[in-house]
Amino acid sequence: MANSSNTLAYVRNEEAPLLPPPPSMAGVQGWILANLFPSVGQGIVSIVAGAILLWVGWGILDWAIFSAVWTGENREACVGEGAGACWPFAQSRFAQWIYGFYPIDQRWRVNICFILGAAALVPMLMPSMPYKKWNAIFLLLVYPLITLILLTGGNFSISAAGFLNAFVILALFAVFLPLMAFGIEEGIHYNRIGLGLAGLGVLAWFASFAIGSSDWYTSWGNFAPGAVAAAIFIGAGGALGIAQLRGSGAGAAVLRSWLIGAGILLGLMLILKIDFGLQTVETSQWGGLLVTLVVAVTGIVASLPLGILLALGRRSKMPIVKTFSVMFIELWRGVPLITVLFMASVMLPLFLPEGVNFDKLLRALIGVALFSSAYMAEVIRGGLQAIPRGQYEAAQALGLPYWRVMSLIVLPQALKIVIPGIVNSFISLFKDTSLVSIIGLFDLLKIAQTTSNDAKWASPQTAPTAYFTAALIFWIFCFGMSRYSIFMERQLETGHRR
Amino acid sequence: MAAPAKAKTPQVSDTPAIQITNMNKWFGQFHVLRDINLTVYKGERIVICGPSGSGKSTLIRCINRLEEHQKGDIYVDGIALTSDLKKIDEVRREVGMVFQHFNLFPHLTVLENLTLAPIWVRKMPKKDAEAAAMKYLERVKIPEQALKYPGQLSGGQQQRVAIARSLCMNPKIMLFDEPTSALDPEMIKEVLEVMVDLAESGMTMLCVTHEMGFARQVANRVIFMDMGQIVEQNAPEEFFSNPKSERTKLFLSQILH
Numbered sequence: 001m002a003n004s005s006n007t008l009a010y011v012r013n014e015e016a017p018l019l020p021p022p023p024s025m026a027g028v029q030g031w032i033l034a035n036l037f038p039s040v041g042q043g044i045v046s047i048v049a050g051a052i053l054l055w056v057g058w059g060i061l062d063w064a065i066f067s068a069v070w071t072g073e074n075r076e077a078c079v080g081e082g083a084g085a086c087w088p089f090a091q092s093r094f095a096q097w098i099y100g101f102y103p104i105d106q107r108w109r110v111n112i113c114f115i116l117g118a119a120a121l122v123p124m125l126m127p128s129m130p131y132k133k134w135n136a137i138f139l140l141l142v143y144p145l146i147t148l149i150l151l152t153g154g155n156f157s158i159s160a161a162g163f164l165n166a167f168v169i170l171a172l173f174a175v176f177l178p179l180m181a182f183g184i185e186e187g188i189h190y191n192r193i194g195l196g197l198a199g200l201g202v203l204a205w206f207a208s209f210a211i212g213s214s215d216w217y218t219s220w221g222n223f224a225p226g227a228v229a230a231a232i233f234i235g236a237g238g239a240l241g242i243a244q245l246r247g248s249g250a251g252a253a254v255l256r257s258w259l260i261g262a263g264i265l266l267g268l269m270l271i272l273k274i275d276f277g278l279q280t281v282e283t284s285q286w287g288g289l290l291v292t293l294v295v296a297v298t299g300i301v302a303s304l305p306l307g308i309l310l311a312l313g314r315r316s317k318m319p320i321v322k323t324f325s326v327m328f329i330e331l332w333r334g335v336p337l338i339t340v341l342f343m344a345s346v347m348l349p350l351f352l353p354e355g356v357n358f359d360k361l362l363r364a365l366i367g368v369a370l371f372s373s374a375y376m377a378e379v380i381r382g383g384l385q386a387i388p389r390g391q392y393e394a395a396q397a398l399g400l401p402y403w404r405v406m407s408l409i410v411l412p413q414a415l416k417i418v419i420p421g422i423v424n425s426f427i428s429l430f431k432d433t434s435l436v437s438i439i440g441l442f443d444l445l446k447i448a449q450t451t452s453n454d455a456k457w458a459s460p461q462t463a464p465t466a467y468f469t470a471a472l473i474f475w476i477f478c479f480g481m482s483r484y485s486i487f488m489e490r491q492l493e494t495g496h497r498r
Numbered sequence: 499m500a501a502p503a504k505a506k507t508p509q510v511s512d513t514p515a516i517q518i519t520n521m522n523k524w525f526g527q528f529h530v531l532r533d534i535n536l537t538v539y540k541g542e543r544i545v546i547c548g549p550s551g552s553g554k555s556t557l558i559r560c561i562n563r564l565e566e567h568q569k570g571d572i573y574v575d576g577i578a579l580t581s582d583l584k585k586i587d588e589v590r591r592e593v594g595m596v597f598q599h600f601n602l603f604p605h606l607t608v609l610e611n612l613t614l615a616p617i618w619v620r621k622m623p624k625k626d627a628e629a630a631a632m633k634y635l636e637r638v639k640i641p642e643q644a645l646k647y648p649g650q651l652s653g654g655q656q657q658r659v660a661i662a663r664s665l666c667m668n669p670k671i672m673l674f675d676e677p678t679s680a681l682d683p684e685m686i687k688e689v690l691e692v693m694v695d696l697a698e699s700g701m702t703m704l705c706v707t708h709e710m711g712f713a714r715q716v717a718n719r720v721i722f723m724d725m726g727q728i729v730e731q732n733a734p735e736e737f738f739s740n741p742k743s744e745r746t747k748l749f750l751s752q753i754l755h
Contacts, residue, residue: 183583183584388601390597390599390601391601391603393564393595393597393601394595394597394601394602394603394660395603396564396590397562397564397590397593397594397595397664398590398614398615398619398663398664398667399587399590399591399615399619399667400614400615400618400619401583401587404618404619408614408618409603412605413603413604413605416605492605494604494605494647494649
C-alpha cells in the first residue's frame with residue numbers, strides 16, 4: 001500500500017485498519033510526558049513551577065491549619081512563637097462578620113432572607129428544574145419585597161404625597177399608552193388633547209418650583225397649588241389616553257399591561273405601609289456579609305437589564321436615544337466608583353430639596369447599580385456586534401417587530417457570547433462592593449478589619465486571620481459564579497452538540 | 499407586459515403582486531438602483547441575473563424593505579412601502595425571503611426556527627404552528643431533522659429549512675437571494691428541486707440566481723441587470739437563444755459554456 005502514491009492509477013481494495021492512538025496520547029504516563037515534559041526546556045519550567053506551587057501551597061496550609069491556633073478565650077492563645085491563624089478570634093467574631101450590628105435577637109430575619117434567597121436561587125440556576133417562570137417572578141418581585149420588609153421591619157411612612165406621586169406617574173404613563181398601542185404618529189393624533197393637558201400639568205409643576213414652594217405638598221390636605229394642578233391636568237390627560245384604547249386589540253393589550261403595572265405599584269406601596277409588628281432596624285445597623293450581599297445582588301440584578309437597554313440604545317438609529325445612552329455610559333465609565341459613592345453620600349443631599357433625605361445605603365445601591373450598568377452595557381454591546389447582520393435581516397423578513405427581533409433572536413445569542421464578560425463584570429462588582437466602606441457602610445471587609453482592632457484579641461495573627469477569612473468568603477462567591485458561568489456556556493452550546 | 503405563461507406551469511393572473519415604478523436608490527453617493535420599473539403578476543416566476551454589483555440583490559431587498567429606496571414607488575400586494583413601520587410589517591408578513599447564507603437562528607432547533615414567526619407574528623397557538631411546521635418540513639423532505647439544531651445540518655438541509663421557515667408564514671410572494679450560491683454542487687440539486695416544486699404550486703417568486711437550468715425550467719421571465727439598471731427582460735427561450743443587448747450577450751457567453 002505504501003507505494004500507492006507513486007503510481008498513476010490506484011484503486012484501494014481493502015479498508016485501512018482503525019488503530020488505537022500511540023501510547024504518548026493515552027494514559028497518565030502519556031499525559032505527563034505530552035504536557036509536562038515534551039522537551040528539556042519545558043521540563044525544567046514544569047519542575048520549577050511545581051516547586052513554587054508546592055512551597056506556597058505548603059506555606060498557606062501550614063499557617064491556616066497545621067500551625068494554627070484552634071482553641072482559646074483571648075489573645076493569650078494566639079501570641080505564641082510561630083503560631084499560625086488565630087481561629088478562636090474568627091469564631092468569636094464570625095457572627096458579626098455576617099450580620100454587622102444587626103440586633104442579635106433579630107438576626108433570624110436575616111437568616112430567613114438568606115435561606116429563602118438560596119432556596120429560590122438554586123432551582124432557578126438548575127436548567128432541569130420546572131416552573132422557571134414562577135420561580136423568576138418570585139425571585140424578582142416577591143423576594144425583594146419580603147427581604148425589604150424583613151430586613152428593615154416594614155411599616156414605611158408613605159404619606160399622601162407619596163400616593164399623589166404614584167398617581168401622577170401612572171397618569172403620565174397612561175397619557176402615552178395610545179402611542180404604544182397605535183404607533184407614535186397615530187397615537188399622538190388620537191390623544192392630542194390628553195398630551196396637551198399633561199403638558200400643562202408638567203408646566204404647572206415646574207411653575208410651582210419656580211414660584212418657590214419647592215416642596216409639592218406638606219401634609220394631608222395641604223398640597224401646593226402647583227402639585228394639585230399638575231395632578232388634575234395629568235390625570236385628565238391619562239384618562240383621555242385610556243379612553244382612546246377602547247375597542248381595539250392592541251389597545252386592550254397595552255391597557256392590560258398598564259393595569260398590571262399600576263396594580264403592582266399601588267400594591268407595593270400599600271404592603272410597605274402595613275405594620276407587621278417587626279422592630280425597625282435602621283440600615284446603619286446592617287453590616288458584614290449582609291451589606292456586601294445586598295449591594296452586590298442589587299447591583300447585579302439592576303445592571304443586567306439596564307445594561308441591555310443602554311447597549312441597545314447605543315446601537316439605536318434614533319439620535320436622541322443614542323446620544324443619551326452614549327452620554328450616560330461615558331459619564332459613569334469615566335468616573336471612579338469611589339467618586340460615585342462620595343457624590344452619592346456627600347454631594348447628592350446638597351442638590352435635593354431641604355427635608356428630602358434618603359437612606360445612605362439606598363444611595364450607595366443606586367450609585368453602584370448605575371455605575372455597573374454602564375460597564376455592563378459595553379460588555380453587551382460587544383455581544384451585539386458579534387451577531388451577523390443576516391440574523392437581524394432574517395428575523396425582520398419574517399415580520400417580527402423590533403423588540404421581538406431583539407428579545408427572541410439577537411439578545412439570546414449575544415448574551416450567550418458575552419457570558420464570560422458578564423460574569424467578569426459581576427465578579428468585579430461583587431468585590432468592588434467593599435468600596436462602600438469609604439462612605440461609612442460596614443461591609444464584610446470593613447467589619448473584618450474593624451473587629452481585628454479589638455484589644456481583647458490583639459496579636460500578630462489577628463488581622464491576617466480576619467483578612468484571610470474575608471478573602472475566603474469573597475473567593476467562594478466569586479469562584480461559584482465563575483464555575484456556574486462555565487456550566488451555562490456548555491449548556492447553551494448548540495453548534496456542536498450531536 | 500406579462501410574458502406568456504408556459505403550458506406546464508400554473509397560469510399567471512393579471513393582477514399585479516408587486517409594482518415598482520421609477521424607483522431609485524443610493525448607497526451614500528453611489529447610485530445603486532437607477533430608474534427601476536417592474537410589475538410582477540400573481541403567480542409569476544421571475545429570475546433575475548446579472549454580474550455581481552449590478553444591484554439585483556438590492557432590488558429584491560427593497561421589496562421587503564430590508565433596504566430603503568429613496569425615489570419612486572413600490573407597491574407590494576397593494577400596500578405602499580414608505581417609512582410607516584406598520585405597513586412594512588404588513589408587507590413582511592406576506593413576503594417570504596430566502597438568503598444566500600440561510601440565516602437560520604442557531605440557538606433554536608429546526609422546529610423552533612419554523613414556529614417562531616407563526617407564534618409571535620401570526621399569534622398562532624403553539625400546537626397548530628408545530629403541526630404546520632411539520633407539514634412544511636415534509637414538503638422539503640427533512641421531517642426527521644426537526645429537533646436538531648441548524649449547526650448539525652448540511653448546507654443543503656439548512657437552506658431547505660430556511661425555505662420551509664418562510665413558507666410557514668403562508669407568504670403570497672417568495673424572494674430568493676442567490677439561494678444556491680453558498681452550496682456544494684451535490685446540495686444545489688436538492689434545493690432546486692424544492693424550489694421547482696414551489697414554482698409548480700403557483701407561488702409568486704422572484705429569484706436572484708445564476709442557475710440557468712432552473713430559469714429555463716420554471717421562469718416565465720428572465721431579467722438581466724447591470725450597473726443598477728434593468729438591461730433586458732424576456733421569456734426564457736427568447737432570452738437565452740436570442741439576447742438583444744450586447745451586454746447580455748457578453749454575460750451569457752461567460753456563464754453558459
